[in-house]
Amino acid sequence: MNKTETKSRTGEDLSPVARVNAAMAGLIGDYRALQAEIEEKLQKQEERLTMLDQKTAKANRPALSTRTEVEAPHQKAFDAYLRSGDDDGLRGLELEGKAMSSAINSDGGYLVDPQTAETIKSSLNTTASIRQIANVVNVDASAFDVLIDQNDTGAGWANETGSAAETGTPTIERISIPLYELNAMPKVSQRLLDDSAFDVDAWLAGRIAEKFARAEAGAFVAGDGNDKPRGFLNHTIVEDSTWTWGNLGYVPSGSGTGIGDGDALIDVVYAVNAPYRANSTFVMNSKTAGALRKLKDADGRHLWADGFAFGEPGRLLGYPVLIAEDMPDIEADSYPIAFGDFTAGYTIAERPDLRVLRDPFSAKPHVLFYASKRVGGDVSDFAAIKLLRIAVS
Numbered sequence: 001m002n003k004t005e006t007k008s009r010t011g012e013d014l015s016p017v018a019r020v021n022a023a024m025a026g027l028i029g030d031y032r033a034l035q036a037e038i039e040e041k042l043q044k045q046e047e048r049l050t051m052l053d054q055k056t057a058k059a060n061r062p063a064l065s066t067r068t069e070v071e072a073p074h075q076k077a078f079d080a081y082l083r084s085g086d087d088d089g090l091r092g093l094e095l096e097g098k099a100m101s102s103a104i105n106s107d108g109g110y111l112v113d114p115q116t117a118e119t120i121k122s123s124l125n126t127t128a129s130i131r132q133i134a135n136v137v138n139v140d141a142s143a144f145d146v147l148i149d150q151n152d153t154g155a156g157w158a159n160e161t162g163s164a165a166e167t168g169t170p171t172i173e174r175i176s177i178p179l180y181e182l183n184a185m186p187k188v189s190q191r192l193l194d195d196s197a198f199d200v201d202a203w204l205a206g207r208i209a210e211k212f213a214r215a216e217a218g219a220f221v222a223g224d225g226n227d228k229p230r231g232f233l234n235h236t237i238v239e240d241s242t243w244t245w246g247n248l249g250y251v252p253s254g255s256g257t258g259i260g261d262g263d264a265l266i267d268v269v270y271a272v273n274a275p276y277r278a279n280s281t282f283v284m285n286s287k288t289a290g291a292l293r294k295l296k297d298a299d300g301r302h303l304w305a306d307g308f309a310f311g312e313p314g315r316l317l318g319y320p321v322l323i324a325e326d327m328p329d330i331e332a333d334s335y336p337i338a339f340g341d342f343t344a345g346y347t348i349a350e351r352p353d354l355r356v357l358r359d360p361f362s363a364k365p366h367v368l369f370y371a372s373k374r375v376g377g378d379v380s381d382f383a384a385i386k387l388l389r390i391a392v393s
Helices: 003-010 016-060 073-084 088-092 114-126 190-194 200-222 263-271 286-292
Strands: 135-138 143-149 172-178 180-184 187-189 237-239 248-252 281-284 319-323 337-340 346-350 355-359 366-379 385-389
Touching (some): 073 190, 190 366
Parallel strands (some): 237 248
Antiparallel strands (some): 143 172
């Protein structure tokens, strides 16, 4: 190999064009390496942001059936209190907003964390109770007052020069709904609480919701008002033709033992005034619903129609039906069916806070959780609800 060939191969004797091409190739290689590095950093940043969004979404979700790596401070402190009785976190926790306060009740116990409280509230709203159709209000006092205008302000006609006659004034009724303490005391073994895989928050929410739902449902229908809400069936019930304010009106079924041919149901519907009828619902238990599903009109068509979509209530004479198991069965002189606008006719007042007191001593080796809330209920408009009575007249 001669000297000229050696110089050409080592690049010492390249032409200007060749040197430019070599330089450009080096720049392109550096650019591609830089581009790959930037793309890698952007991908990692996007993964971090996605992970952060997922954690944020989980933290805002009300359900407690799944646990997240990053829990709300109150939830972590409440979980520690339930498992071991460690209340240091709850005592020292300062959170924004009254609903998330960890203040100690004067009778003992701590406010349930907001996510558990929301889970319980959602369960109560979806159970077979008139809570689904009643007017539910949150209050901070020991009672809730409802003001009812029994009649409209009077009105009159007059010409341009004639004098206007004095009109009537409305009659205002004040109904006070006191709040009572509703409590439940589920228990669990300490061994389960020591098991980190056991979701104590979800377990507690489920047990409290189950017991509260049963107690509320019965009280809203037939509660006597003594240390519990007053049910609408606990009020004086009179025949609708003699109805006055403060009583509930009924329509007889026409039969002493059953509903008859179903014509009385139409009478019940039209016993409710038109302004209420547009938002009215039938309320009955499962046995009564089973009997009504068999009723047919003169053309052989069933009066009962199932909902068009999953979860949609059935309809009777075109109106939705709520199944409330605490309603009476069909028997002589009972009131198995209620119909009316319960949003106007029945009001449920409750305090939004729910408290839990841990008791590891009374039922060893089990731990008791005394949960309590305050709730009340009563009829708020006696004209909005009518009843069907199993009677000839």
